[in-house]
Amino acid sequence: MSHVRVLVGTRKGAFVLTSDGARQRWAVDGPHFPGWEIYHVKGSPADPDRLYASQSSGWFGQLIQRSDDGGRTWNPVDNKFTYAGVPGTHMWYDGTPHPWEFKRVWHLEPSLTDRDVVYAGVEDAALFKSADGGASWTELSGLRSHGSGPHWQPGAGGLCLHTIVLDPTNEQRMFVAISAAGAFRTEDGGKSWTAINKGLHSAQIPDPDADVGHCVHRIAMHPSNPQRLYMQKHWDVMRSDNGGDSWYEVSGNLPSDFGFPIDVHAHEPETIYVVPIKSDHFHFPPDGKLRVYRSRTGGNEWEALTNGLPQQDCYVNVLRDAMAVDSLDSCGIYFGTSGGQVYASRDAGDHWTPIVHDLPPVMSVEVQTFA
Amino acid sequence: MIRVVLPPHLRSLARVGSEISVPVGGAATQRAVLDAIEAAYPMLRGTMRDHVTHQRRALVRFYACERDLSHESPDALLPVLVAEGREPLLVVGAMAGG
Numbered sequence: 001m002s003h004v005r006v007l008v009g010t011r012k013g014a015f016v017l018t019s020d021g022a023r024q025r026w027a028v029d030g031p032h033f034p035g036w037e038i039y040h041v042k043g044s045p046a047d048p049d050r051l052y053a054s055q056s057s058g059w060f061g062q063l064i065q066r067s068d069d070g071g072r073t074w075n076p077v078d079n080k081f082t083y084a085g086v087p088g089t090h091m092w093y094d095g096t097p098h099p100w101e102f103k104r105v106w107h108l109e110p111s112l113t114d115r116d117v118v119y120a121g122v123e124d125a126a127l128f129k130s131a132d133g134g135a136s137w138t139e140l141s142g143l144r145s146h147g148s149g150p151h152w153q154p155g156a157g158g159l160c161l162h163t164i165v166l167d168p169t170n171e172q173r174m175f176v177a178i179s180a181a182g183a184f185r186t187e188d189g190g191k192s193w194t195a196i197n198k199g200l201h202s203a204q205i206p207d208p209d210a211d212v213g214h215c216v217h218r219i220a221m222h223p224s225n226p227q228r229l230y231m232q233k234h235w236d237v238m239r240s241d242n243g244g245d246s247w248y249e250v251s252g253n254l255p256s257d258f259g260f261p262i263d264v265h266a267h268e269p270e271t272i273y274v275v276p277i278k279s280d281h282f283h284f285p286p287d288g289k290l291r292v293y294r295s296r297t298g299g300n301e302w303e304a305l306t307n308g309l310p311q312q313d314c315y316v317n318v319l320r321d322a323m324a325v326d327s328l329d330s331c332g333i334y335f336g337t338s339g340g341q342v343y344a345s346r347d348a349g350d351h352w353t354p355i356v357h358d359l360p361p362v363m364s365v366e367v368q369t370f371a
Numbered sequence: 372m373i374r375v376v377l378p379p380h381l382r383s384l385a386r387v388g389s390e391i392s393v394p395v396g397g398a399a400t401q402r403a404v405l406d407a408i409e410a411a412y413p414m415l416r417g418t419m420r421d422h423v424t425h426q427r428r429a430l431v432r433f434y435a436c437e438r439d440l441s442h443e444s445p446d447a448l449l450p451v452l453v454a455e456g457r458e459p460l461l462v463v464g465a466m467a468g469g
Binding site for chain 1: 378380381384414416417418419422423428430431464465467
């Protein structure tokens, strides 16, 4: 029987929400790691019972937890993230060189084919890989040393590598995004990297069209077309049809093109979702209305999805990793808010229902589908 | 044996009760005790001090015998009562927040 498992990372622990394929009644399990910040929890596509979680604390630092039974039990694995060689410097807020210092893991991306391979995007921005289920981590240092690293500068949220997108047709090819450096692509499994920011325009940096320095918030891809990428940038919703070689804006009629998450319908590669936020100075929805916007045309033409979402006095935020889709026949869309709600739609966004509404602030949402 | 009281989050992580005891051969120093804790409970590596530099994490404190030992040299001898197992070394998450 089909069912779904929603993995929720919050400021104070992780939660596992499960339902059958009807997605009407939910069981809530958690908090796991109560009191700890859980930046991200994600399951292995190669073995759905293998989960990885990033657990951190201002007091006790970073931990990585692994489950081999779908989140019922967890065990800590290696938490030693050491930059390769002499780390060097990036640019600090005041424009001076600043040593690379590991702070936390923002995002864990398990391999599509090997349950023991997992990538970690960290702050200060770098990409690490484990080939032994998290028992050890090695930096893919070609990213930081590809040339522009010393010029990367943190945004207000830190210099974080928060997005890792794997190409399902080519395991040597992946995309990452860094705030506030931009998007990068490798074609050789992480040895060498190319900045892919042509077409991005960011008024917040001295040269709005610079090769690096853009605050990319999130990149999404539909597995059927790895050349098509969608991006929610600090401002602007962007699209690339050539694997990131160039981008063009598809913000169209959005009420605001600032936001954090972007995701793609499981069965319709042209159908994408964003959650507009009023601006970088407000971090809440325009007009107090929580609206998901859907485009069925790969951008530019957007419709507001409001049924079941609060349409007055709503001032929550939705973070970059806090939206996901399931792959049941009627595609489910899920997102979590800074107010502790996790909303679900089992009809591609037409109607929404809160699964839970009183969790700690939600940092990440991932979905596993068991058809 | 050196008695150590861990903060609640680290007890959960190590799956231990409020107090543990670790063997320390030679001089009873902060460094020796932390080495012994990390050897017995590898999941605590990196949670109290940096993996590489062994510098104490900024919001971790070491108290014993009503004294704050956090800023002492990691190689300084711990109080005699701690070395003799009559008082525990307290590992504390610093007060933070408002």
